[in-house]
Amino acid sequence: MAETNYTEDNIRSLDWKEHIRMRPGMYIGKLGDGSSPDDGIYILLKEVIDNCIDEFVMGAGKTIEIRIKDKEVKVRDYGRGIPLGKVVDVVSKMNTGGKYDSRAFKKSVGLNGVGTxxxxxxxxxxxVESVRDGQQKAAxxxxxxxxxxxxxxxxxxRKGTKVTFIPDESIFKNYxxxxxxxxKMLRNYVYLNPGLTIDFNGExxxxxxxxxxxxxxxxxxxxxxYPVIHLRGDDIEIAITHSKTQYSESYYSFVNGQNTTQGGTHLAAYRESLVRTVREFYGKNYDASxxxxxVVTAISIKVMEPVFESQTKTKLGSTDMGGDLPTVRTYINDFVKTYLDNFLHKxxxxxxxxxxKILTAERERKELSGIRKLAKDRAKKANLHNKKLxxxxxxxxxxxxxxNLESTLFITEGDSASGSITKSRDVNTQAVFSLKGKPLNSYGLTKKIVYENEEFNLLQAALNIEESLxxxxxxxxxxxxxADVDGMHIRLLLITFFLQFFPELIKEGHLYILQTPLFRVRNKKETxxxxxxxxxxxxxxxxKPKPEITRFKGLGEISPDEFVHFIGEDIRLDPVMLDKQMSIEDMLSFYMGKNTPDRQKFIIENLKVELDAVEE
Known part of the structure; x- marks a missing residue:
C-alpha cells in the first residue's frame, strides 16, 4: 500500500469567513428555516441589534429602526457610529471590536467579537454604513x-450605524x-432597556x-x-406573581440583556433563594415544589464578562458577578432575602x-402522591417493554x-406512520413517540389524569417535564x-393536553405541526x-407533458425512502402559537367546550389556521 505524503501542503488554514461558512453551527447554533425562534436567521438579526443595544446602554441613541421585507433586513441605530477608519475591520476581522476595551463596555451583550x-x-x-461628525463611510x-x-x-x-443584509439561501434553505x-425578541429588548424605542416595520x-x-x-x-411584585437593584431586577390556573413553573431569565432560555447559574440561584426566603418569612419548612x-417570574442580572455555555449564549456558566462583587449565588440570594422579605412584610x-396558594399546592401534591407512585411503578414496568418511545x-x-438544539420528538399515530418515520429518521437527533389511537380529551380535567392515563404519563416521562420545563x-x-379529519382531531386533542397542563411548552415555541406533502408529481427525470x-x-x-401524479392519503402510505425527504433538511414545520388576545382558559373552552357538532367540524377543519394564527 502506497504511503501518503504528509507535508506542509496538507496543512490548511481557513480564513475567518471560510471557517464561519463551513461550521456555522459553532457561531449561530442551528440553521433552520425560521419556523423556530432559535433558528439562525433570528440569531443573525440579534447579533446586529445587540450592537445597537450596547450603544443605547452607553447613552448613545434612544431609537433603533428595523425593517424586514421579504428576505432583506435593515437595522439602523442613532449611536456613535463605528469609527470610520475601522468600518471594514469591525465587520470582517476576527478579534476586532470596541468591546475588548472593557472600560467602554463593562456589561455588554456581545462579548466575543464574532457577532457581525x-x-x-x-x-x-x-x-454597513457609519455616520460620524458630518461624514459617512460604507462598505x-x-x-x-x-x-x-x-x-x-x-x-x-444623523450619526449612527446602519446594517443591511440578506441571509444566504444556500445555508438557510427556504427561510x-x-x-x-x-x-417577541424586540419586546424582550425593550423590557430590559426602559427608555429605548424599537421601531419595527412602523410599529x-x-x-x-x-x-x-x-x-x-x-x-x-x-x-x-396577586399584582406583580417588582424589585430592582443595581445589577438585578425581578418580577414575580403566581398563576391561578397554570400548573407548572414559568421563568424568564436574562443576563446582560441576553435571554438565557436554558437558564444557568443565575436561575438556579434565584429558584433556590425564592424558596429559602418564603420559608423564612412564614417560618414554615414548605416543600420547594x-x-x-x-409561579410566573422573571429575573435579569448584569455580570462583568459573563461566561456562557454556548456561542448562542442561552445558558450562563459564570459563578462570579465580576469586579469586587460576590458570587452570582450570594448576590442573588442577598437581594431576594432583603427585598422580597421586605415586600411581603409591607x-x-x-x-x-x-x-x-402554597397550602393548596401542598394539599393537591399529597392527593396526587399515591396516584403518582402507582403511575411511576406502572411506567417502570411499561418502560421495560415500552415500544412507544x-x-x-x-x-x-x-x-x-x-x-442539541436539533433534538426533536415526533408524536405519531398508528404503527405504519411511526414505522416510516422511525426507519427514515436521524437517530442522533430525532426520536419517535407512537400513540395507540385517539388520545383522551383532557379539557377541564385535573393533573390527576396525566398520571392515570398511561399514554399521557408516558408522554410526560418521555419529555421529562413532570417537575419543570x-x-x-x-x-x-x-x-x-x-392531514384528514381524524388526524386533525388527534392534533387538537394533543394541543389541548399541552395547553391544559404544559402551556409554557407552547409559549416557549417548542410545539410544531409537521407538514407532509399531499401529492407527488414525477416524470422519469425529476420528482x-x-x-x-x-x-x-x-x-x-x-x-409536462404527462407526469405521474400520486395523492398521499396518510403518512403510513409514504415509504421510509421517501419520508426521509420530509423530515430531513427540507422539513416543513408550522409552529403552534398562542393568540395574545385570548387567555388559555378562553382558548380551551373555544376549542374543546360544549360545541355543536357543526362547530366542532368547523374548528377541526380550520384548526391550523385558527390556532396558529401564525403566518398571514
Missing amino acids: KAVNALSASFK YFELGELINDAAVEETTK KYRSEYVE KFVSENGLKDLLEDNMNTADML DIRKS NPETAEKLQR RDCRIHLGDTKKER EDLRYNNIVIATD IYCYSEDERRDAIEKL
Missing part, C-alpha cells in the same frame, strides 16, 4: 468578501422571518416598567393571583394570598454537544398526524413533492 462577522460571512449581501460585502470599500463622504445624516418571533415597541411589563404582557390579568408551583394581603442520542440538555429533553415537539394544490399545478406545468 458571522452575519457578514453568512449573508448573500451585507452592507459592501457578498458572502463575507469585500466587494466595494467606498470613500469617506460629507453628509447631513422566512416570522414577525411573531421577531416581535413601535417601548416599555416603562421593565420586567413588570413582561409578566403583564404575557399573562391575562385575571389569571394573576409547593412554593414554586404556578404587603400582608399579597403574603396571605401566596400562603393560601424510540429515543435519539442527543437531547436538549446536552449543551456541550453541537446539535428546565429538564425538557427535546427542543422541538412535532405532532405528525395525517416534486407538493404541499398544496398550487404547488401541484406548478409541478404539473413544470414536468
Whole structure:
C-alpha cells in the first residue's frame, strides 16, 4: 500500500469567513428555516441589534429602526457610529471590536467579537454604513468578501450605524422571518432597556416598567393571583406573581440583556433563594415544589464578562458577578432575602394570598402522591417493554454537544406512520413517540389524569417535564398526524393536553405541526413533492407533458425512502402559537367546550389556521 505524503501542503488554514461558512453551527447554533425562534436567521438579526443595544446602554441613541421585507433586513441605530477608519475591520476581522476595551463596555451583550462577522460571512449581501461628525463611510460585502470599500463622504445624516443584509439561501434553505418571533425578541429588548424605542416595520415597541411589563404582557390579568411584585437593584431586577390556573413553573431569565432560555447559574440561584426566603418569612419548612408551583417570574442580572455555555449564549456558566462583587449565588440570594422579605412584610394581603396558594399546592401534591407512585411503578414496568418511545442520542440538555438544539420528538399515530418515520429518521437527533389511537380529551380535567392515563404519563416521562420545563429533553415537539379529519382531531386533542397542563411548552415555541406533502408529481427525470394544490399545478406545468401524479392519503402510505425527504433538511414545520388576545382558559373552552357538532367540524377543519394564527 502506497504511503501518503504528509507535508506542509496538507496543512490548511481557513480564513475567518471560510471557517464561519463551513461550521456555522459553532457561531449561530442551528440553521433552520425560521419556523423556530432559535433558528439562525433570528440569531443573525440579534447579533446586529445587540450592537445597537450596547450603544443605547452607553447613552448613545434612544431609537433603533428595523425593517424586514421579504428576505432583506435593515437595522439602523442613532449611536456613535463605528469609527470610520475601522468600518471594514469591525465587520470582517476576527478579534476586532470596541468591546475588548472593557472600560467602554463593562456589561455588554456581545462579548466575543464574532457577532457581525458571522452575519457578514453568512449573508448573500451585507452592507454597513457609519455616520460620524458630518461624514459617512460604507462598505459592501457578498458572502463575507469585500466587494466595494467606498470613500469617506460629507453628509447631513444623523450619526449612527446602519446594517443591511440578506441571509444566504444556500445555508438557510427556504427561510422566512416570522414577525411573531421577531416581535417577541424586540419586546424582550425593550423590557430590559426602559427608555429605548424599537421601531419595527412602523410599529413601535417601548416599555416603562421593565420586567413588570413582561409578566403583564404575557399573562391575562385575571389569571394573576396577586399584582406583580417588582424589585430592582443595581445589577438585578425581578418580577414575580403566581398563576391561578397554570400548573407548572414559568421563568424568564436574562443576563446582560441576553435571554438565557436554558437558564444557568443565575436561575438556579434565584429558584433556590425564592424558596429559602418564603420559608423564612412564614417560618414554615414548605416543600420547594409547593412554593414554586404556578409561579410566573422573571429575573435579569448584569455580570462583568459573563461566561456562557454556548456561542448562542442561552445558558450562563459564570459563578462570579465580576469586579469586587460576590458570587452570582450570594448576590442573588442577598437581594431576594432583603427585598422580597421586605415586600411581603409591607404587603400582608399579597403574603396571605401566596400562603393560601402554597397550602393548596401542598394539599393537591399529597392527593396526587399515591396516584403518582402507582403511575411511576406502572411506567417502570411499561418502560421495560415500552415500544412507544424510540429515543435519539442527543437531547436538549446536552449543551456541550453541537446539535442539541436539533433534538426533536415526533408524536405519531398508528404503527405504519411511526414505522416510516422511525426507519427514515436521524437517530442522533430525532426520536419517535407512537400513540395507540385517539388520545383522551383532557379539557377541564385535573393533573390527576396525566398520571392515570398511561399514554399521557408516558408522554410526560418521555419529555421529562413532570417537575419543570428546565429538564425538557427535546427542543422541538412535532405532532405528525395525517392531514384528514381524524388526524386533525388527534392534533387538537394533543394541543389541548399541552395547553391544559404544559402551556409554557407552547409559549416557549417548542410545539410544531409537521407538514407532509399531499401529492407527488414525477416524470422519469425529476420528482416534486407538493404541499398544496398550487404547488401541484406548478409541478404539473413544470414536468409536462404527462407526469405521474400520486395523492398521499396518510403518512403510513409514504415509504421510509421517501419520508426521509420530509423530515430531513427540507422539513416543513408550522409552529403552534398562542393568540395574545385570548387567555388559555378562553382558548380551551373555544376549542374543546360544549360545541355543536357543526362547530366542532368547523374548528377541526380550520384548526391550523385558527390556532396558529401564525403566518398571514
